[in-house]
Amino acid sequence: MTPIYDLHCHSNASDGMLTPTELVLRAKEKNVNVMALTDHDTVQGIDEARKQAEQLGIQLINGVEISTNWENKGIHIVGLGFDKTHPKMTALLEKQAQVRFQRAKDIGAKLEKIGVQNAFEETQKLADGEVTRAHYARYLVSIGKVANVQQAFKKYLMQGKSAFVKADWVDIPMAINVIHQAGGLAIIAHPLRYNMTTKWLKKLITDFKNWGGDGIEVSGCGQTKDQRQLIARWANEYQLLASVGSDFHFPCAWIELGKSLELPENCQPIWEKLMII
Template sequence: MNKIYDLHCHSNASDGLLSPTELVLRAAEKGVHVLALTDHDSIAGLAEARRQAQESSIKLINGVEISTQWENRAIHIVGLGFDENSEPMLQLLEQQGQVRLKRAQEIGEKLAKAGIPDAFEGAKKLAGGEVTRAHYARYLVQIGKVANEGQAFKRYLAQGKSCYVKAEWCDIPSAIEVIAQSGGLSILAHPLRYTMTNRQLKRLLADFKRWGGTAMEVSGCGQTAEQRLLLARWAQDFNLLASAGSDFHFPCAWIELGKSLTLPEGVIPVWHRAELGGEALQ
């Protein structure tokens, strides 16, 4: 039986809806064998997830999704298999948390100017950890300002909209260095979700590899066969290992833990060449 690896998902320690315990239970229900919890700039959910994973016979990998900047764009780097007590990692996540808090407060101020007072406090009540744009979107749905979270982004929160705030995240080399110092591996998250041309994406991949990046996500939910094959070819072209992750945030029809995460032939899975969490996962 082939193992199912899902190395990218979120709990309510960042912008997911499920608690770490609920997330692991759902992963077990969906047949996942190896899971990485990769909350945004936070490892607050790892201890709880690990306790449940031990009871559910799931191998849990330490993970985090670090927000970075590249050519004035937000790029996400997943770190896997690092020491969660590493001082460089803890310092970086503390800095990222401060950036995230400042951004969240500024978004609240902009929403107040747009006629929506107390939005920061409202979003904070919905957050299990740090306040993100997703929590603002949920709050705007809750108070009836928009019909769904997508509308919240289109009207208020997306780049270019009145309440968008650009965050000054760390750069990619810094994230890769800290992950490596902490004993982990760096993975470029969901390459096709960035608004870029193929030429720009190839430059990003070249930079990522040159700076010490290890792998890129090749398999995720909602891809076409052509998209997956394109990503597999790029992984080969840039000599990057291939990772798989649902990027699950909440139960829905199109994104699910462990769903459709088979890697194409010809790529080398990150778990074949790497030790994650102190052991090889072949």
């Protein structure tokens, strides 16, 4: 039987809702054989996840999803298979944590201006690790300000909305360089979710490749066949390795660990370079 890989998912060390242990237990239920925990700008959940994965016979790969700025747009770069204790990686993630903390405080201040009192302090209570926009969205739902998380982003938290705060994230070349220095591979996460035209996406991929990037997420949950084939074509055109990831954050009907993550046959899987058997 072909192994099931899921190389992009989140725990409550960032904006996921399951603990690292619960996440790995769910991966086992969904027959995932190899997984990477890729929390946003933190590796704090990996040790706990690894302990559970070893008990269940799942191969866990060190991962992280690094927030970057490119052409005034936020782009996520996934790092896989790196030494999470490497000093360059540690320094980068410490800097990202400071940026994320300040952004969270600034979002809280903006929400206070529109009548949401003590937003930062109250949202902190929902976070086991860093405070993210997802935590603010959940808080806004909990107080009845919006009906659901999607509405919270569309009304308040997306770029151009009243509570959006642009963060001073690292740039893509720095993210790639640090991932490489720590012995890992750098991947463009969910390329079709950046709300960009094909022209801009190709510019992003070209820049990423020229800066030494390694791969691109080809297969994810909820894609159409045409979307997957399009990204596969780009992977081949730019000689990038093909990765797969659900981007799982919490149990729901449309995004699930290991669900529909098969690669088109003409792609070179990222795990061949990660030396996973």
